[in-house]
Amino acid sequence: MGNTQGNVPQGSLNVTTMQGPQGAVQSGAHSPLPVDTVPYRGPKLEYLMINISAKMSVQPGFFQSMITTNVDEYYPTLVQPYQHGFKMIQFQTIPGVRSQAGWFSQAVPFQAVLTRPIGVPPPNEQWNLQIVKSFIELQIFYSFTSWSTNGQTANTTDVMAKIMDMCQRGARLICIEATGMQQNPSFSSGLRGHAGTIGVDLLFHIPQHPNPTPYIYHGIHVPITYTVQAGFGIPSYQCMTDLNAQFGAFLNQGWKLVEINLDSSQMQRTTGFTTGQISMNSMWFFEKEAAYANDSTPKWQGTIITYQHKVKAQFGGVAASRHNWDPILVEMGQRGWELACILETPETRQSGLTSATTTVLLFFQRPIIPM
Template sequence: MGNSSSSSGQVLAPPGQQIQAPQNPQEPPYYGPNALYQFINTQVTMTTPINFTTTQMVTSNVDAYYPVLAQQMDQGFRLLTFYHIPGEVTRSGGLFSQSVNMPFQAIFCRYPQAPYQERYQLRVEKSVIQPQMIWTGIISSQSQVHTDTSHLFQTIANNTQNGGRLVCIELTGQEVMKTSFSMQRRMPMKGVDLFFEFPMSGRGENYIYNIVNAPIHVSYSGGLRPTPVVQCDWLGILAQNLGQGYRLVEIFMDETETTQQGFLTATCQQNSQWFFEKPASRAHDPTPMYQGTVVPHEIKISQSGLNGVRSTTNWEAVMQDMGNRGWELACILETPEIRYSGMATVYQKCLLFFQRPLYP
């Protein structure tokens, strides 16, 4: 990705600080341990409606997929992310119907060369976010979606005050509600699975979290297949926070957005929430502890048969190659940027965020 480094943080970036086509990062020798990756693919079943607070949710069956994850952690691996493979859903009767199966990939890593590695226990907590839509405008139509994430934040606070650490956040369900329409209406709640790790030794310390809200600007113009133009200061946000001694944990799209429709044009601003952490004992110490880099990657999504979709990620080799140089995956972020290939295939751009400890 180039050999330049941001002065405000330890970020290896392409020349000109722009994320270009995939290429191998050219970087100085790294003297830390290599990361060994493990990839586990599994189908997650959406259960029949369950009661959550005062609503009914169709959501993931944690009891069904948890043993698959726990088995790898018993072997000394740490979970990095539990990721829904975009595009693929096996269903009949709606996205979150009782018969829905959604493919996920669990990505783990461990460090065989490290002299000591803490073992962790995984905990999965259910939470919700609440979007609300507002429509305005006459000639041009503007819509706004505001999302209440207070329950999600409280769930994180409850699980990190006694040694727990946030691993990742995944949308895994939706509220069952009757269809209605008004100029200002509550949209269905979205179910969220939050993953936490707890050290089995009991010697873990508390971590503090810095949440950065960053807008992602998307513009569309002309044609039956307009190509989105996406703008966000990915590298700048990463550099600024790594430069303050934090490490990146997750980037979560909270569904807050503003959309402006015009004649053959549209613009959209989506909100991303970046979760950074550092030990509470270093709360006032801004010394950088990690360096980071971002690798662009494309996911192939193809129509398969009459009602099926096939997604191909092919990022396993990319991640292991990065792991051979000590890079640990922080998170995967799907972007709105796509390109078309024929009538039945699109390529969606995603960003793979990596980081590794700084060594002298």
């Protein structure tokens, strides 16, 4: 059980815990929630959201600059709810939101999402939260054919090696989050095709109880393709990849989704002056109990909710709308749905003189209850 104590600067932490729909809080526009024709008989989930404001600093150099965050300072606070039966299932930045915090720094909001079952005795388990630092190297490639422009590929060797190493120690992967750390290439490395380094945090649960259940992990690269329609203002995007089919294909083989991570690589294809395609590389991570490695019996069902995340420019930065996805998580928890990941998409449209709306995908899953 996480028992580390930490102090959080006044005003930088916001904790919300809900067991049912809260009429005073409204969510932003979203696709309809799934309807159960028969009430779900599995356990319901209580959600707890912890919002923090981390500081991102830029350290300029002659040929390169480094962007760092102080988010590590908040990790002790994030594990305190473990003493009350909560476990973290997601930790990420709020898309598109920034505010000025100094000459060379910005305040960046992060949200931790934790859950615990309602009305069910907690399992006789104890966990610690461990953060493992890793990085993704970007490599530039060039293509001078008639249908493509230059782009980037990502080297995730270090990420995969550390996941495998932690797995052998009995750890379970929670999520992968970009820390904000970014290092631009030096002049010489840029000439060799090195496009920079992005820092990521690998969040793990470390068992403190005897004989923990071992898990195995599977990661795949999935290009997500969008058609782009250029015009006045912000271009419009339409996703051409069937994400529901991709999600369901692995759930139907007994895997559980842990994370979808966009590794910042992309390849752009141009088909005309006003239309084109862009393919973004994503990495999907799934887990399964090691004892069922060769068992393809489906154990999870999934659904994807489309959420419209609205941000507005204001003096000193960009703020999110007062509407947020928290009520959606609470309502889905009442139906037994566990958040798997939150995926930001490039689908952004201008919704006012100083505001824009980005499409965000909320991936949920829950155990299949035999009839």
